[in-house]
Amino acid sequence: MSSTSPTSKSSASKSPVSQSDPLREQIIAQFDGMSAQLQQAARYLLEHPEEVALVSMRELARLAAVQPATMTRLAKVLGFQGYNEIRAHYAQTVRQRNDGFAAKVRQRDGQAASAPGSDIEHHMLHGLSAQIAALCEPEPLQRLTAMAERLAAAKKIYVLGLRSSHAVAWHFHYVMSLLGERSVHLDGPAGTGGDALIRAKPDEVLLAISITPYARDTLTLAQLAKDKGLAVLSITDSEVSPLVSISEHTVYCATESYSFFHTLAPALAVSEVLCTLLAERDRPATLEALQDADDHLAHLNTYSNALPRRE
16 A cells, blocks of 8 residues: 555546556656646546546536647647547447446436435535545555554654645544544644654654645645655545655545535545544553543533523
């Protein structure tokens, strides 16, 4: 499960394309050398392969928010004469699969049509349930297990997540703080969040959470941790995430949403599973730590035990 390059990674939570698809591996391998526009187009192909086989080049370009000519340039960068060869590749994949892309799209459309009206809440919750269910596939489960083992072996865990990913990082740190003192949240006023890495040691790890658009400071601190000899573990959204190439272990989370913002629910689910796996490794120690936390919170009268009044 360790990584030395982005090509060794695959996302079980994303496309139904075979993870051994040579075109997919080629796109990932060449991604870093592409221009920003080509990267945007390539990323869309990686994350929406079914649409490549089913919609026109102009429509795909519109969905990817690039010009149609960008799709043509991408095809040439990948060694094809034109875009139609890319489309033919994905169309062949459709024909080779019993549960092809078209069937999945029709199923999705049928589910949307059966929803009451076009209620956004139905689409959002249905999408979230599918994204979280995808984490139960064998590969994501193996990644979760491997990451939990690496976290358990570390003397200290630095946790990093900025901007929208801050919520996931904070929740992981909060739960881990109930179990002991191994977690350090890289967050602080006046730009001091990374200062805790000053005395970081090689037998410690950094858990970084970041999704597109990737916060520059997250990438800077993750690289610093790696340079200091720490293992970098990441929760991110794509094989072409800049965290992948520097991470020893990666768990991928879908982030697409029917709303205007990326969803963090799958990433939060991953963080909660990791916390639980770590807690289960030594139940007596976990129970002792949780009892200490309960006693402390009770002493501070942190929570109200009053029942709601009935009118």
